[in-house]
Amino acid sequence: MKVLTLDFDGVIADSQMECLFLVSHTYLKFNENTKLFGGQALTFDNFDGLKEKYKETTEKWKSLRPYIVDAFCYYVVLYIIDKNITVSNQEEFNKIREKLIPGNYDKCVEHFHDGRYNMQRGHLREWLKLETPFRKIIDEIKKLENKYTITIATNNKEELVQVFLDEYGIKPKIITDSTLSSNKIEHLEYIKNKLKADFDQIYFVDDQVKHFPKLMALGVKCYLATWGYNNEQQIKEAKEHGVTLLDEDNFYKELTNIS
Secondary structure: OOEEEEOOEOOOEEOHHHHHHHHHHHHHHHOOOOOHHHHOOOOOOOHHHHHHHOHHHHHHHHHHHHHOOOOHHHHHHHHHHHOOOOOOOHHHHHHHHHHHOOOOHHHHHHHHHHHHHHHHHHOHHHHHHHOEEOHHHHHHHHHHHHOOEEEEEOOOOHHHHHHHHHHHOOOOOEEEOOOOOOOHHHHHHHHHHHHOOOHHHEEEEEOOOOOHHHHHHHOOEEEEEOOOOOOHHHHHHHHHOOOEEEOOOOHHHHHHOOO
16 A cells, blocks of 8 residues: 655645635734735735735745644734744744734634635635646646545645545545644544554655654655745755655656655
8 A cells, every 4th residue: 555645735735825815804803903905804806906016915925834834823924924023934933823822823713714614615716716726736646546545634624625626626535634633743643544554655745844854753755845835944954854855847756656
């Protein structure tokens, strides 16, 4: 048995703009005096225009995206931009996140996921324009279905991810999500046990480096999706750990050149 486990956001789907759209509503709800996007609520009609008008905000959002590890982090990013805080690494980001958790975490995460659920149910076409696919990767995942058992380990919500997967015809055997844990080690352990596999039979593709060292020590083969949300510092760290770097051109080749 060979198990291909894929992260979702940043590997299968590009959710950068969808998450910015959604969390802007969450941030505005709990920070009514914010000047982000001129204090305006983003709508399907004004989003493109405001992204361009406030291009510096949009670019800062993109530059901070590699530090995000869960839904609450989207709120943290807007807080950092709103307060004009400089963040240079994951440790600095995590300290701000920890400071903001009390009194904010539950209400912000609930509001964010409710917004995504309501947008999917009420405005599916508009949502799919924001949650864009990495089409070449999706096509090649489908080609790998006869070589691997396909599974997904995400810190998103299964029911929200499933809408996208149905739209693009991806049929994973197992999806683990944020209700299990935010720790991908626990996700892969669940998948291993569910499939009665061994860690050394799992090939894990993620755009974050965080859990790779411990997973590799367990025998998991780890691959960094460089088309996703990572920066030069994280790519350098992946190389230092001996992680295989994937891009959209070598994804299929690397995952089929395995004995």
